Amino acid sequence: MAGADLLASLGDRLETVRGRLTPDAGMDKITWFRAGGPAELLFQPADEADLATFLAALPEEIPVLVVGIGSNLLVRDGGVPGVVIRLSAKGFGQVERIGERTLRAGTALPDKRLAAAALEAGLGGFHFYHGIPGAIGGALRMNAGANGVETCERVVEVRALDRQGAVHVLTNEEMGYAYRHSAASRDLIFTSAVFEGYPAEEAEIRAKMDEVQHHRETVQPIREKTGGSTFKNPVGSSAWKEVDKAGCRGLRVGGAHMSELHCNFMINDASATAYDLECLGETVRARVLEASGIRLEWEIKRLGRFRDGAVVEPFLGN
Template sequence: MTLRDRLGDTSHIRGPIEDNRSLKDLVWFRVGGPAEILFQPADEADLQAFLKILPQDVPVTVIGLGSNLLIRDGGISGVVIRLSVRGFGGTEALSPTRIGAGAAIPDKFLAAKALELGLSGFAFYHGIPGGLGGALTMNAGAHGSETAERVVEVRGVTRDGEVMTLPVGELGYSYRHSAPPPGFIFTSAVLEGIPADKESISEAMKAVTEHREASQPIKARTGGSTFKNPPGHSAWKLIDAAGCRGFRIGDAQVSEMHCNFLINTGEATAHDVELLGETVRARVYETSGIRLDWEIKRLGAFVPGAEVEPFLGK
């Protein structure tokens, strides 16, 4: 029996359900295998309805805009859920200082909404090429600010298909990390800013854009910052000191512009990208004694016989 057969009657589900759907075109690296099933819910109620009929033993993987993901070549078993901007990308002013935003809204659009409302504290989102759901999940940040500072509460759907609202204090936020209940899928959030004049907010956003354009390979197929900054260190400096600037495996390359970015220069596979990343980690460890941790989220299975060992087995 196929997974689709196990879902039973799906006539009441409004979002598309696709079998063996390639995920390459949904992630910025443009690499990786297929999803056994890809479901894109029409809205929160549709997501609830789907999860209520999904057998509990079926694994669920949630993806957003795919800007900070590496999907392995063997693909992802079970169900991949992708929240669309159309169904989960709305924003609204809730008070003079608070914004309600859907989990699929691109971070730069959230920054633009804050500018429209005259709220500071969101300019750093203008330079993050992802969506709010990913930012909530990994406590995304830049330029000395991070998501946890802006969140008041989040709303989401549990693996059982029930809606929950959680205050920021129950999300276990730390550097590039959150700890919501297992299986919790972020659907929206309430965020709070600080009233400020629009000119100063606009200038802050402009500074973010200029910094990003000058220092990051924004036009390349990449997954953004690859490794977390170890305490007291910059990942890119450690990578540069290890002699990895411009290093490549196949069409996967360490960016010449910013060493903490891996890029797909042509026809790289997910295996090429991950092998390059683990080679970089091994070389940094050999030269500095520091173990870099991945910031990019790696999902799915290796193709049998083409596994990549962490730190190349060291």
């Protein structure tokens, strides 16, 4: 179904919705890879109440997918069926101090801004967010971490809406955190979270943030069209080491290649399609499996439909 047809089929169900509805929205304009097909219908809610109204009105059979700022995301060329929800900075991008050691942040807030807010509040333990190119919603979902710290160490509770628009509040334990993973239901849409830090001197916090920034600028291709780390670190090793040992540093497929600077980063440097990028990733996985027996797991989230005749098999079908 075309996006305009889907929107028309919903009729009066959405008459009280205040957010923006865009049929056949180009996801290549959202993702940092600048590749991929359209969302059948893109919804940007005005605030949490508006999102709840939308979810309550939306028929159960229509699939729903939530995306953040698009930094860790690869949308396939065939596009995304159903509704893609993207939380707005205005409605979900605020941060406030709510206690001596606690901050509440909306899930559209960039990770880097949470680090800055913690610095201003004199709270330590948030410096690692200064180097993560994503938003809080994604950090909560995948237990984002860097520089020896993970999101699970800072989270107190998470507020979310279910598929019917009802509110849920999950404790840290209920989030079920593990390495780059949370066990929270995929149907839940995170809207805000409470984080806890510890008192620290401004100079100490700023020094740690500067160290994070220097590391990123030195070893990561931060000014390229990329999605951050492509693969999760396998047990007992680093993904980039395994990619390098398999001879995949600089490996190219179509308009995409593995970075020469940091070979766990995929780069779109020549109008790569999503097919090029995913094919590159699966080629790397196949070569690492052959070289070391390690089955690398994707850290980048891949979603949507393949274009007809352009399906990428895991490990290239090996």
